[in-house]
Amino acid sequence: MGESTGPRPQTQGAPGSAVRHRSGTEKNRFSYIFSWELHERLLWFCKLRWLAALGLALASVLGPYFSMPSTSPSLAVVAVLVALYNVVFIHVLRARLGPEKDYAALRGLAILQMVTDLAALFFTVHFTGGCSSPVLPFVVFHMAIGTIMIDGRTMYGLGFAVAGAAASLFALEHLGVLAQVATVVGGRSTVGSCVLSMAMLVVLVFGVVYLTDSVTSRFKARNIELHETSTELRRALEEQAQVERRKSHYMRISAHQLRSPLGTIKTSIQVLIDGYVEPGSADGRRLLEGTAARVDSLLAIVNDLLELAKMREGRARAPWTRKVSINQILADLFDALDPYAREANVELIPHFINEGAAVLDWAVPPDLVYAFENLIHNAIKYSKPGGGTVTVALGIDRSHAMVVVADDGIGIPKELQDDVFLEFVRAPNAKHAQAEGTGLGLSIVREAAQMHGGKVSLESAVGLGTTVTMVLPLHHIPPEIIDR
Amino acid sequence: MPRPTVLVADDDPVFVQSVAAVLGTRYHVRTVANGTEALAVVDDDPPDLIVLDVMMDHMSEGFDVARSLRNNDATALIPIIILTGVDRVYNLRLEVDESWVPADHYLEKPISPEDLMRKVGELVGPGEAKP
Numbered sequence: 268m269g270e271s272t273g274p275r276p277q278t279q280g281a282p283g284s285a286v287r288h289r290s291g292t293e294k295n296r297f298s299y300i301f302s303w304e305l306h307e308r309l310l311w312f313c314k315l316r317w318l319a320a321l322g323l324a325l326a327s328v329l330g331p332y333f334s335m336p337s338t339s340p341s342l343a344v345v346a347v348l349v350a351l352y353n354v355v356f357i358h359v360l361r362a363r364l365g366p367e368k369d370y371a372a373l374r375g376l377a378i379l380q381m382v383t384d385l386a387a388l389f390f391t392v393h394f395t396g397g398c399s400s401p402v403l404p405f406v407v408f409h410m411a412i413g414t415i416m417i418d419g420r421t422m423y424g425l426g427f428a429v430a431g432a433a434a435s436l437f438a439l440e441h442l443g444v445l446a447q448v449a450t451v452v453g454g455r456s457t458v459g460s461c462v463l464s465m466a467m468l469v470v471l472v473f474g475v476v477y478l479t480d481s482v483t484s485r486f487k488a489r490n491i492e493l494h495e496t497s498t499e500l501r502r503a504l505e506e507q508a509q510v511e512r513r514k515s516h517y518m519r520i521s522a523h524q525l526r527s528p529l530g531t532i533k534t535s536i537q538v539l540i541d542g543y544v545e546p547g548s549a550d551g552r553r554l555l556e557g558t559a560a561r562v563d564s565l566l567a568i569v570n571d572l573l574e575l576a577k578m579r580e581g582r583a584r585a586p587w588t589r590k591v592s593i594n595q596i597l598a599d600l601f602d603a604l605d606p607y608a609r610e611a612n613v614e615l616i617p618h619f620i621n622e623g624a625a626v627l628d629w630a631v632p633p634d635l636v637y638a639f640e641n642l643i644h645n646a647i648k649y650s651k652p653g654g655g656t657v658t659v660a661l662g663i664d665r666s667h668a669m670v671v672v673a674d675d676g677i678g679i680p681k682e683l684q685d686d687v688f689l690e691f692v693r694a695p696n697a698k699h700a701q702a703e704g705t706g707l708g709l710s711i712v713r714e715a716a717q718m719h720g721g722k723v724s725l726e727s728a729v730g731l732g733t734t735v736t737m738v739l740p741l742h743h744i745p746p747e748i749i750d751r
Numbered sequence: 752m753p754r755p756t757v758l759v760a761d762d763d764p765v766f767v768q769s770v771a772a773v774l775g776t777r778y779h780v781r782t783v784a785n786g787t788e789a790l791a792v793v794d795d796d797p798p799d800l801i802v803l804d805v806m807m808d809h810m811s812e813g814f815d816v817a818r819s820l821r822n823n824d825a826t827a828l829i830p831i832i833i834l835t836g837v838d839r840v841y842n843l844r845l846e847v848d849e850s851w852v853p854a855d856h857y858l859e860k861p862i863s864p865e866d867l868m869r870k871v872g873e874l875v876g877p878g879e880a881k882p
Contacts, residue, residue, distance in 0.1 A: 527806075530862075531766040531860075534860065535766070535769045537863060543772045543773045550768075554765070695785075695808035
């Protein structure tokens with residue numbers, strides 16, 4: 268064993284009855300895995316074949332001493348033939364049909380080897396006494412190995428072929444078409460002894476195939492289960508590692524985002540303490556106001572981080588509420604944000620596309636409010652400088668509510684449009700337009716959409732504006748509610 | 752002798768105000784908010800020293816500006832102080848190989864006014880107090 272090189276899959280085995288019920292795709296997947304095992308077994312079988320060739324060569328030399336002088340040359344020819352085709356099989360296995368090849372090709376080669384060996388064996392049987400040959404039991408040995416390597420169903424088929432071949436050989440010998448060879452112990456076989464040998468052979472062949480298949484199919488099934496379990500475990504481990512990496516990255520960038528304003532605050536305070544700026548002077552007041560603004564931005568980041576953490580970790584404890592009206596939430600937000608829009612010289616336009624209310628079966632109202640407020644607030648904040656419009660549209664169909672917030676503002680550069688939903692990603696033009704901003708708003712929006720079974724997307728063009736669309740299923744039942 | 756000019760590039764206006772207040776006691780200070788503006792100012796009227804923040808519009812903008820200045824014969828000799836601290840990975844890498852980003856000094860945020868004045872003084876002299 269151990270002939271093959273290169274990476275091995277985790278689970279070994281051969282597909283047989285245990286995988287017969289599987290779909291074609293699964294079969295292919297398992298076949299790929301099992302081809303490694305079959306490749307190794309075929310190479311191992313080739314090693315055994317050298318012993319068979321050696322045995323035949325020895326028998327041809329020792330034949331005369333066992334009352335079989337006439338068969339020695341024939342056995343020598345069979346030994347040479349076995350050695351020759353063994354060389355060919357080894358070459359094919361190593362050079363042409365490596366373990367990376369598909370299982371069907373290897374299985375075909377296994378059947379070919381089995382048939383070739385059985386043919387060589389029947390030649391040997393013929394040259395060593397026909398139905399009384401001492402090598403006849405090797406047929407059973409081949410059938411057992413074949414069942415382990417290939418599968419029971421194929422070997423039952425081969426069993427019929429073996430029985431047919433044996434019956435034909437014995438019949439031809441007794442009919443005189445083929446010359447009967449004396450057995451080792453001398454004498455020729457009778458019809459009765461041949462019928463008995465045939466019966467024994469048939470019982471042994473099918474018995475061995477049945478028993479071997481019964482045992483190996485259980486191993487094969489366990490191999491498959493083991494493979495499935497290890498695949499699931501590997502997948503779970505990979506997912507866990509990915510979660511850990513994401514957490515670590517998130518913690519790192521969160522710390523950076525907190526550290527940056529803290530650095531500014533500390534520097535400003537030190538400048539004031541060291542007397543470079545008089546706190547009571549105009550410059551001093553400006554510096555203090557700027558420092559206070561940095562503290563505000565820190566608080567905003569911390570609040571948003573807490574909100575995000577609450578959404579991610581506290582879904583089970585979230586106040587899931589039945590029958591939540593999006594119309595009501597948006598109407599309340601319009602009232603709350605209108606003064607801010609007027610101050611920014613932005614016209615806030617509600618646009619309800621359909622009659623009727625969009626009511627979610629289950630929702631966490633504070634999180635939806637937070638998300639919609641973020642969207643509308645962002646649209647106002649980054650609206651066209653000097654006055655623009657922000658349209659908030661609500662569309663409903665049988666199964667979904669769609670909230671669209673569109674502005675005619677600064678837009679988001681194309682290269683950042685996929686990333687703005689990630690934490691702390693802010694486009695440079697947004698930073699220039701509005702220094703304040705946590706970079707967490709759209710992450711919260713996405714989180715809120717996902718926890719309600721929905722999704723959020725955006726379209727944007729720099730200088731033309733941004734349209735964010737949140738689609739929420741009306742009848743989504745969150746897993747947290749199902750768990751309860 | 753005119754007061755040396757220090758260009759401060761940082762996208763945080765409050766931090767810029769603090770740095771300008773410190774350096775303004777002995778140097779002429781110009782401020783910009785990003786790397787592009789910094790390169791434009793250097794091209795137009797080269798300062799005696801540049802104080803560059805690393806993370807402005809882009810993650811490593813300050814490094815990019817420093818490399819660009821060093822690779823230009825006309826600006827290669829302008830001393831550069833880089834303000835780091837946003838990402839400790841940068842700091843660790845700089846500790847291992849200071850030639851990774853060409854700069855004369857590195858200061859970690861939050862900066863001490865005293866350290867800043869000392870390092871600037873080493874590069875362009877003590878400057879001159881405001882009359």
